[in-house]
Amino acid sequence: MEHPKTAISFENVYKSFGTQAVLQGLDLEIPSGQITTILGPSGCGKSVTLKHVIGIEQADSGRVEVVGHDMSNVRQRDLITLRKRIGVLFQSSALFDSMTVKENVAFGLRMHTKMPEAEIAERVHVCLDAVKLAGTEERMPVELSGGMRKRAALARAIAMSPDFILYDEPTTGLDPNTSNVVGDYILKLQNELDITSVVVTHDMPLTRRVSDKVALLFNGKAVVQGRLDDIESSQNEVFQLFVDGRLG
Numbered sequence: 001m002e003h004p005k006t007a008i009s010f011e012n013v014y015k016s017f018g019t020q021a022v023l024q025g026l027d028l029e030i031p032s033g034q035i036t037t038i039l040g041p042s043g044c045g046k047s048v049t050l051k052h053v054i055g056i057e058q059a060d061s062g063r064v065e066v067v068g069h070d071m072s073n074v075r076q077r078d079l080i081t082l083r084k085r086i087g088v089l090f091q092s093s094a095l096f097d098s099m100t101v102k103e104n105v106a107f108g109l110r111m112h113t114k115m116p117e118a119e120i121a122e123r124v125h126v127c128l129d130a131v132k133l134a135g136t137e138e139r140m141p142v143e144l145s146g147g148m149r150k151r152a153a154l155a156r157a158i159a160m161s162p163d164f165i166l167y168d169e170p171t172t173g174l175d176p177n178t179s180n181v182v183g184d185y186i187l188k189l190q191n192e193l194d195i196t197s198v199v200v201t202h203d204m205p206l207t208r209r210v211s212d213k214v215a216l217l218f219n220g221k222a223v224v225q226g227r228l229d230d231i232e233s234s235q236n237e238v239f240q241l242f243v244d245g246r247l248g
């Protein structure tokens with residue numbers, strides 16, 4: 001198989017908040033066109049890592065590169081263009097609570113494109129249909145179940161036809177069945193849209209299902225990264241502790 005290109009890379013990245021060191025020499029490569037899963041105990045810096053990719057946080061030192069852009073040096077214009085290519089499923093507040101489902105999915109299109117309203121309505125319908133939420137257009141987020149909210153957020157993330165999707169704990173708080181459904185969509189979107197996905201999670205069944213590549217973050221570094229099979233057969237001690245729920 002041809003070696004995939006690197007879409008996103010972290011090179012020796014350090015990031016602290018006050019006296020708290022979070023990233024401490026993070027080296028991580030996210031291959032293009034694949035699903036990479038980032039694992040790690042709570043508070044280890046997974047969400048902070050994702051925030052570097054969209055330029056919400058900047059490295060204190062080291063280099064974060066997103067499709068060739070040095071994120072500590074990116075021009076505002078390029079950053080805006082880049083963000084339009086990245087769909088994000090945030091860990092909390094996945095939806096705007098004061099907007100209907102339809103308005104939520106249309107948000108990015110209204111904000112960043114000059115698409116006419118009729119086309120937006122059509123696009124919103126297609127995206128909601130893709131996650132089996134057709135008919136919920138006029139509902140408010142509080143009127144949806146947790147699993148439906150995640151799927152609505154997914155519809156919003158794909159509305160702009162992104163080249164990347166970043167998922168921050170897409171199955172947290174969902175029962176195993178609903179988690180499976182979300183996993184199905186992650187795979188489906190990956191196959192249909194040929195995108196680069198990054199999934200942050202603690203969910204090992206999900207990790208097993210969707211990952212082309214896995215990285216485990218601990219003490220500010222990726223202690224191990226590669227194919228899950230290879231990591232498991234290497235019997236990496238830190239990885240085993242994480243899987244057993246005894247890391248952190």
Ligand SMILES: Nc1ncnc2c1ncn2[C@@H]1O[C@H](COP(=O)(O)OP(=O)(O)OP(=O)(O)O)[C@@H](O)[C@H]1O
Nearest residue numbers: 017020022040041042043044045046047048049091
């Ligand atoms: N803007 C910020 N200001 C100060 N501290 C922050 C900020 N963002 C994150 N932190 C701290 O950095 C550490 C890593 O946070 P992060 O949200 O990346 O953890 P995480 O690995 O995503 O955890 P979880 O699995 O619980 O979501 C935490 O201790 C957090 O309190």
Ligand SMILES: [Mg+2]
Nearest residue numbers: 046047091168
């Ligand atoms: Mg987090």
